[in-house]
Every structure is written in structure tokens, then in C-alpha cells.
Amino acid sequence: MPPNKKMKAARTEIGLTQAELAHIVDVTRQTIGLIESGKYNPSLNLCIAICRALGKTLDELFWPDNAIYEE
Amino acid sequence: MSFLKKLFKNDLDERLKADLRKVQSEGFNLMFFGLLAILFVRIVIQGHAGAAYQEFFLLFILAAFYVVVRMISKGIVDKADEDRGARRKKNLFVAVFSAGLFILFQWLSGGIESFLHLAVQLLSFLFFFYLILTLMQHFSLRQANKQIEE
Structure with missing residues (x-):
């Protein structure tokens, strides 16, 4: 899984540290770090919590840019 | 508290x-x-x-x-959408393999008295193992289908 640069950008944009975001969404800092580095695939609930904390939508943070879906 | x-x-x-x-x-x-x-x-x-x-x-x-x-x-014993024929073949293969192992253990522990005894043990193991597998899958699939309906 590639690193989630969009999430990191959104977090730094509003001036949050990994620890602060982790505190808001009630997970450990390591979990946030692993999501940003693409080493952990979060649950939908956690994705939504992160989106709410960062003021973004799921598409904006978690939808891959190069995703191609075929019928 | x-x-x-x-x-x-x-x-x-x-x-x-x-x-x-x-x-x-x-x-x-x-x-x-x-x-x-x-x-x-x-x-x-x-x-x-x-x-x-x-x-x-x-x-x-x-x-x-x-x-x-x-x-x-x-409902996770088997995939709910798997073909019934393929499932039967797989069950038969697993039953035959397990019966072979069972007979090997019996032979190693000296539990086989005659050829007839061996044949009876082999066939009964095969039958009951296949039956148990099929029953497990049946109930598991029923559960899986119930979850799909819900």
C-alpha cells in the first residue's frame, strides 16, 4: 500500500501533530503513523473519524488518485 | 466500581x-x-x-x-458461493486423505488385526468423515445464507 500523503498534508495543513490527531480519534500515535506510511489499512469507522477530525471527505483522504475500476 | x-x-x-x-x-x-x-x-x-x-x-x-x-x-466453514460439485469433490479428497492418515496411525500403533478389519475401519472412517464434513458445511452455509438475507 502506498503512503497516504493526502492525509499527512491535510493534518499538517491544520497544524495537528500525529499525537494530537491520535488523541482526537482515540488511537495510538503509531496507528496514525502507520496509516500515513501506508502500512496499516484502517477500518471504515476510523477513516470516518479521521476525516471528521481533519475536515475532509473520505474521497479526499482515502480515494487513490490512480484507481481504475472496470466493470 | x-x-x-x-x-x-x-x-x-x-x-x-x-x-x-x-x-x-x-x-x-x-x-x-x-x-x-x-x-x-x-x-x-x-x-x-x-x-x-x-x-x-x-x-x-x-x-x-x-x-x-x-x-x-x-458461517465460515466454506464459501457460500462455491459450486456444490466442487465442494463435494473437495470433501471427498479431504475424507480420503484423512482416512489414509487414520489408517497410518492405526497401523503404527498396531491397531490393525486383519485385512477385513482394515477395510471396515477405512470405509467407516471415510463415510463418517465425509458425512461430518458435509453436515458442517450444510449448517455453515445455512448460517451464511441467513446472514445474507439479514
Whole structure:
């Protein structure tokens, strides 16, 4: 899984540290770090919590840019 | 009361809980198959009396039974959308393989008296094993279909 640069950008944009975001969404800092580095695939609930904390939508943070879906 | 709640509260996040479950599952598998290996070595290879290990057998059977019942109740014994013919073939293959193993264990522990005895044991094992597999799948699929309907 590639690193989630969009999430990191959104977090730094509003001036949050990994620890602060982790505190808001009630997970450990390591979990946030692993999501940003693409080493952990979060649950939908956690994705939504992160989106709410960062003021973004799921598409904006978690939808891959190069995703191609075929019928 | 709130102190006790705090003391026993699980503060792990979803990633840590998933990791913990994985570690516990690997530990369980290690213990389960380790116990099976020990029983095999002691009883089949070293020829110890099986009665001396009956509590371990009981634990092993209980653990296996628990796993199977929970798997059936969750509908995960087999894939619900798998072809019935393919499933039957797979069951037959597993039953034949297991019957072969069973006969090998019987032979190693000196439990085979004659060719007729061997044939009866082989066929009964094959039949009951296949039946159990099919029943497990039947109930599991029923559960899976119920979940789909819900």
C-alpha cells in the first residue's frame, strides 16, 4: 500500500501533530503513523473519524488518485 | 466500581486489538498443534498408554469442538458461493486423505488385526468423515445464507 500523503498534508495543513490527531480519534500515535506510511489499512469507522477530525471527505483522504475500476 | 472498570478497561485501539488477536490466534495454533504432536509422539511412536493422556485428549477435543461450532455459527466453514460439485469433490479428497492418515496411525500403533478389519475401519472412517464434513458445511452455509438475507 502506498503512503497516504493526502492525509499527512491535510493534518499538517491544520497544524495537528500525529499525537494530537491520535488523541482526537482515540488511537495510538503509531496507528496514525502507520496509516500515513501506508502500512496499516484502517477500518471504515476510523477513516470516518479521521476525516471528521481533519475536515475532509473520505474521497479526499482515502480515494487513490490512480484507481481504475472496470466493470 | 469505576476504579475496577478503569482497571480492566481495554485501551487498545483497533490496530492493536487486531494485532493482539493475531498473536493470540498464532499462540493458540502453536499450542493446539503442539499438543497434537506431543500426543502423536507419546502414544503412536513411543507406544505409551493413551489412557494416561486422556485429560489432554479431552482438552484437545474441546478446543477443536469449540472452533468448529464457532466456525459453523459464523458461517465460515466454506464459501457460500462455491459450486456444490466442487465442494463435494473437495470433501471427498479431504475424507480420503484423512482416512489414509487414520489408517497410518492405526497401523503404527498396531491397531490393525486383519485385512477385513482394515477395510471396515477405512470405509467407516471415510463415510463418517465425509458425512461430518458435509453436515458442517450444510449448517455453515445455512448460517451464511441467513446472514445474507439479514
